[in-house]
Amino acid sequence: MTGTDGSRRKSRAGRPQRPVDPEAGPVQRLAWELRHLREKAGEPSYRSLAKKAHYSASTLAEAAKGDRLPTLEVTLAYVKACGGDMTHWEARWQAASAALVPSEDDRLPAGQSPPCPYPGLAAFGTEDAEMFFGRDDLVKDLLEQIDHTARTALIALFGASGSGKSSLLRAGLLPALPPNVRVLPLTAGAHPLTALAAAVSDATGSAADTLRSRLSGDRQTLEVALRTWLAAQPEGTQAVLVVDQFEEVFTLCTDAAERDAFLTAVADLACTSDERIRTLIAVRADFYSHCSAHPELVAALRQGVQLPVGPPTHQELRDIVVRPAARAGVSVDSDLVATVLAAAANQPGALPLLAHVLRETWDRREGSLLRLADYHASGGMRGAVAQTAERAYGDLPGEQQKAARKIFLRLTALGVGTDDTRRPISRGELDGIAGEAVISDVLNHLADARLIVLDEERVEVAHEALIRAWPRLHRWLTDDRSSLFVHRRLTEAARTWESLERDGGAVYRGAQLAAARSWADDHTGELNQLESSFLDAGTTAEAAERDSTRRRARLLKRLVAGMSVLLLLALLGGGIAVRQRQDAHRQELIALSEQLSLQSRSLLSTDPDLAGLLAVEADHLHPAAESRGAVLSAASARRRTELNTGGPAVYAVAFSPDHSLLASAAGDGTIGLWDPERGTRIASLPGRAERARGVGFSGDGKLLAATGNSGTTGSITVWDARTRRQVASMTEKEMALGMALSPDGRMIAVGVGAHGDIAVRDLSTGSRRLLHGQGGAVRSLTFSHDSKLLVSADGSSDPVAWHLSTGRPFARLPAEHVASVVFGPSEPVLAGAADDGGVHLWDLRSDPPVALPTLPLQGSYGWTVSAPVGDRIAVADENGTVTLWDLRHRQRLQTLLDRGRTETASLALSQDGAMLATAGFNGTIVLHDLRNTPFSGFDAPVNDLKVSPDGALIASAGNDGVVRLWDVRGHQIAALTGHPDRVQAVAFSPDGRLLASVTRNNVVTLWNVRHRRHETKPFPTTGLGASTDIAFDPGGRYLAAATLGPFVWDVRDVASPSPLTPKYSARLVTSLTFSRDGRRLVTSSPGGYINEWDVTGGTLVDRTDTHQGAVQDLALSPDGSLIATAGDSRTVALWDAATHRQTAVLNGHTAPVQVLAFSRDGRLLASAGDDHTIIVWDVISQNRVAELAGHSGRVRGLDFTSDGVLLSGGEDGKIISWSLDLSTARADICARAGRTLTRQEWAAYLPSVPYQPRCGGKRS
Structure with missing residues (x-):
């Protein structure tokens, strides 16, 4: 009987906990006492305790492990489930907590300062675990998912930059893992496959080079390597692959093949059935769409667990502020605590700013108290980083300040559709941008100021919060942004050339070389040694090719006999020489035009008048999509002037x-x-x-x-x-x-x-x-x-x-x-x-x-x-x-x-x-x-906009739950309110009498346009997911909304819309439109398909795979002959509407395309999306007509007016009216500037062209 009872008891208790020494400290003493309380209660299993305590079994077990002090709430829940005295145990917990604060005897002698417990901009490391507080619940959640009994192999942490993901992993999770868990940590970096191979090699002993080569071709390599290693380990051993800063796969890795191979390897491992293997990735939330563009990774995310890392709670913030100081024997003034809590509350990316200002406050303290006055003197949450950075920059002499600017620009990865991010670089990338001693002094100075992290080989910013919080750096990154992209492309091309052992086939040539040379001439001292060598190699190669051409011409002359033939060849050679000179001159003008177009765009927000004047000259030198776009963008830019620059x-x-x-x-x-x-x-x-x-x-x-x-x-x-x-x-x-x-x-x-x-x-x-x-x-x-x-x-x-x-x-x-x-x-x-x-x-x-x-x-x-x-x-x-x-x-x-x-x-x-x-x-x-600004008076993100059939009204759908009606001049004439959620889409009926709106939570409203009132009560769809689009059929009989499957109503009786009887299958729909005869409904899906439905029958009659990734929008040409689709693949595709045969793929966007619109005559197609850029295409020739820049956020709405004006709306809360008439745009630019380019400006921007400005006005 005794043996049987003992077996049952072991079965109930699960795995035995390791012994804990009550004399080791207050945390261990409390854990030992909790275990004894559980024994007195009959040693119930943690699973049964969990039902009473309303905390998970692993959390309760963790409370009694003795590794760290559990929260008071968890302790009391444990005690209550075991039938203990709550008041008595609260006092015990308070005593344990107080014992963690060093006594007077434990504190350092007078005159000696304890080390700062706050990390500043840098993340906490594993060595900082004892100072890491405030994230207990997240650590608990991660431990539960890593536990071998969990059913998921992938844990994905998503959170804003600055939400503390890296610190959570390094100082929270890793020190808390049991000894049987082996962690394979890595950050993706510019070469994620190499980093992955190195991490696996460190754990398993396999050769990193062999792993790297196999990972590129064999999808089973990673799992096989880990399973082979685990087979040789003690029973119960687990392996956890931890990829921090996962977004670097998209921001730093420029090799698409390596990126795809890495994502596939991680996704395959994340779908393993081996319970001993877990994969954990930490990703910036704004890169979720990048992850969703990879099918294998999407499949893994669906099977796995996604944990959002949000802002800390009020109590967590208090712990983050107070408990590290207490551990170091320092108190925090109550006014300072209240101020910091108010400043950081509900701020997703505030933790590095908080840690930095607390560190600065710590450095200013006198005695053992952190005071509010020192916090304010440090610049507060909003200004401490900027103040520190400005002080460090200001302490540098002039030459070193120039070097610091170059360094910080190289340490930033330029975002397209996302915020800018950190860009770790090798020290070698800085060779040549300044003297060796200057670079060394600047790096050491910036590292001492804790703005950068420095080791023997690598340099990186301490945290991306610096990029957001330092105005000077932000200005450097935005002043000449287009130019920075030119430089960054040059940097990557030079690195590729170096990796190919300086292969002559990898150098720039022609217009590309001319543009890069022009940039380098305008930015003296910006190139490093490798970039200079790369451009020199391109120049040498081009000169060699010219010499080779001349030698071939001379050889040809010698081989031809006869004076008449020689004469003919002489004439021909002269013609070739003329044509070569003409071609060279033309290429020079093209390169200069492209450069002026880039410079114009970079000046739009700072000096729109100069931007316009440069755009006019660019378009005169070489009319092209870039120069036309520069002219149209400058003509549509809002007036803004900057003074005191620099x-x-x-x-x-x-x-x-x-x-x-x-x-x-x-x-x-x-x-x-x-x-x-x-x-x-x-x-x-x-x-x-x-x-x-x-x-x-x-x-x-x-x-x-x-x-x-x-x-x-x-x-x-x-x-x-x-x-x-x-x-x-x-x-x-x-x-x-x-x-x-x-x-x-x-x-x-x-x-x-x-x-x-x-x-x-x-x-x-x-x-x-x-x-x-x-x-x-x-x-x-x-x-x-x-x-x-x-x-x-x-x-x-x-x-x-x-x-x-x-x-x-x-x-x-x-x-x-x-x-x-x-x-x-x-x-x-x-x-x-x-x-x-x-x-x-x-x-x-x-x-x-x-x-x-x-x-x-x-x-x-x-x-x-x-x-x-x-x-x-x-x-x-x-x-x-x-x-x-x-x-x-x-x-x-x-x-x-x-x-x-x-x-x-x-x-x-x-x-x-x-x-x-x-x-x-x-x-x-x-x-x-602020005078006469069209489409103003609101600032909510715009999700959609439509022009009425008669062209007299524009409707915009806003994130604030309001549909606004505008006249064609941009004056608001009505606001339709009362929507229960953000309005995702709007549509006018064919006769213009009705306006339909649909909200994110699937509520449809029909409005009487003339009287600005509901025609019927708003009615919901019954689908899952958010609604994304709405459309009337050409006859005005039916209305369709997009959600999980299209929903169609008969709206001929406007007062009582009725859903059609057929049930459409539950397929996710991103956008929809009716065929011109109204018999078919065409929809797009996040799976990349065009689906065509019979409207009245509700049956799927055709399905086409676009191979564009998720299709975000589709549009039907006015004559019904073409369908255009916009994809996450950054492409626009054209399809024959009758056969669904692809007729063209239009490339030009640098981020997923979100919205499309045909002009009313069908000759133009506009596309826009996450790169903030609008491209206008000629439908017949499929060439770009213009690239338009003016939005600072993703573009979500496009439509053409009856007279050919393009309207766009975006997440930046702006609606922009674009006249596509070049002559009108040029005239507007010249009239608004009221001047022409001065001779000094001309010499700076067009030094090789005779002074002959296009705009009239006073010259100087």
Whole structure:
């Protein structure tokens, strides 16, 4: 009996846990006590405990292992399931937790500092496991999936960049794995098959070279190698292949064959039936579509488990902040904890920024407390990375700064349809970009600043967060982006040439060589040694080919006898020489045209006038799709001017009341005066401080005041704005950031000291009075329009409103963390931007002031606001996104993406509302022209747009659940609201009376276009998945929506649409359209098929494999003869609609194509997608007509108007109207610029062409 009972007990308990020593520490003591509690409860199995505790068996077992302290929630659930005393055990857990904090005796002696527990931008490593907190649940989930009893072989982690995937794997998962699990870690890199072979070789002892060669051809190699190795290991051994930064397969690997072989190998291993093998991949979420384009990987993902890595919870964030410091014996100020939690809450990519600012705060601390003041001094969450990077860059001398720029550009992989990513490089790639000593000094300096990671062979940025958070780097990457792509292609071509042992067949020739040479001539010093050698080899090869041609011509002459023949050959040779010279000249012009087109595109967002002038010249030199696209893109670009480019940081800007002047306060102490209409500098007023911090005009525009700091001493200077003569000057000790000049020009107020004092100066008498009571150092001040009130804010406590007649506060405005306050020029409305994301509004006409409804959150911070002008206000967030708001309706009017992230430190609206100025730490002042902007007044991503049959209306479908109706000039005439989810697609009925919309959650609405109301109640489809498209048949009888299978309704009775009786089979549908006779419904699928259905019968009558990967859209030509399909393969295919025979494949896109549209005459086809580019094709010749650039996000909607204008809408919230008339576009460019290219510009951009600019106007 005893033996039988013992066997049963072992069976219930499962695998025995390894012994734990209660004397080893508080965690082990708690685990030992939990085990004894379970024994007293009769030693129930963890599976039975799980049913009572509502935690998994593995989580409960983990709590009693003694490896790490379980959470309080898990501990109490364990105790409750075992019948223990909850209060008693909570006290035990608290004692164990407290024991983990070093005692006074354990802490380092005075004068010795503990190592920083925060990693900064770098990821946690396995050696940092004891400092890794806040991700217990995710670690638990991973351990459960890796357990050999789990039924899946693939675990895929998907999360945003900066969500902590690498740290989770290295410091969370790997140290927690049991000894029987062997990990094969790798990052994909530029050569993923080589990395995979090396990882397997390290584990199994197999030869890496042999594995690498076999992996390319034999799909079973990987699994066989692991199974063979496992067979020789002790029973219970597992192998886990861990691929971190899986997206590098798509961003760094340029060899398509190697990429496919790697993906196939990983996917095959992930589908193994061997329970001893697991595959874990960590992928950036924005590369999910890249993964879904590989069929084998899609199959593996379907069978596997996908774990999203989202932002940490509130408690997890608290653990991430507090527990590492506690482990190091340091406390965190409660105000700092609250501020950090508010800053990082619900931010998907905030963890590296958080770790960096905490490390900077740690370095500034005094004693054993991390303080809020040190956090703010570090730049806070939004600015610490930029501040560190700027400091490191600024400490370099000029030559080293140039080298640093070249290094960072090479360390970034340029995204197409995705954000830019890190690009690890070998040190050898830097040879030749600067002197060896210069490169070494710069690398060491940047590594010391923890901006890059450096070893003997490799260099890479510490984290991709640096690319997003440093405005200067972001500007470098966007200023001349097209040119950077030219350089990157050159870099890869040179590497390929080197890998082929410098094969002469791999060098550039012809137009490609000419374009690269032209780029190199314009970018002196950018090439490394290998790239220079590569171009030299191309030049030498081309010269050799010319010499060979000449030698063949001479030989031919000698072989021909007879004077008449010689004469003939001489004439022929002369003709050949002429033609060769003509061809060479033509190739030179083509290369120059292509280069000008690229330069034009790169200037669109910074200098649209110059972009247009260059595009006109490019199209004159060589009319082609690129040059035509450059002209059309420039003609459609929104007006935007950049000032102070490359100058010092700008901390404040202000318009004069008549908006004829713009003043700026710069980091070098100067005050700039600009003409905003012409975009030119008028004057630079020398400041009296090292850094100018604030600037403002009086209400009548006669006075200009500025403040600045030199150390802790502040200066105040006032000028006559017209004569630029200084009229007043004064100083303040310990001056804070806040300053304001009263509208009546009589007073100036500045913050002084760290405790919230305000000095108010009378400019006529020089007298000074002090206001006390703000609380913290004043960061912002503003006067009411009548100069009777003053409001102050410190970024922490509530803003304070003061009566200037008494000098006493009369109200505290309840809103924490407000760092920026501003009155409108003529209204009593006060706006305040809070660090927690809200923009607060108050009406100060009453006492106490009345709080108005706040503006909706637009980011984790509302960094700064402009003065309200009428019913408009501009708000900038920490990402550099500026949003123009309608205060009356609390609606976004327009979103403007400024250069760089964490950039916009100040912004101002002109009092006529026509111009917006933004400025920031990268030194650039941006002027946005807000006058008569078509298709404005919203900023939601556009998912679809359609033009009505009569061409009078345009309907757009938005992510905000609104369908907007526009006239052809881009004026909004109606907003159709009430949709329960984002609107995915819209369609007009053939007679234009009805508009159908469908939402992502499958709700269809029929609208009466004339009366803007529902014709019937919205009705849902019954399919699974999201709806993606909707269409009427040509007769207006039927309406079809796309989801899991098409759904068709008879809508002849509009008041009561009825579904057709036939049931279409459940096939996923991405898009659909009816045949011209209405008898067939044509649909596309993510599997890559065109399906043709009988409408009334619901039967599938034809199915065609496009071989394009997922087909995202299809379009039927107006005459019904052609079907066009858009695929994830980056191609557009044309098909005979009757036979489904493919007639053409159109190549040109660099990312998946999402949307198509035929012009109404059927002569043109437009395609667009994830590369942000629109290509217009000639349907008959199948040539590109133009490539259009203007969107900063994926393009989701296209349609043509009745007069041939192309409309596009995208995820950037923009709708752009493209006139495809070249002559009109050229005329518009010249008229808008009001000038021609100067001789200096001509010499810079067209040095080999005689000066003869196309646009008229004044020449200089």
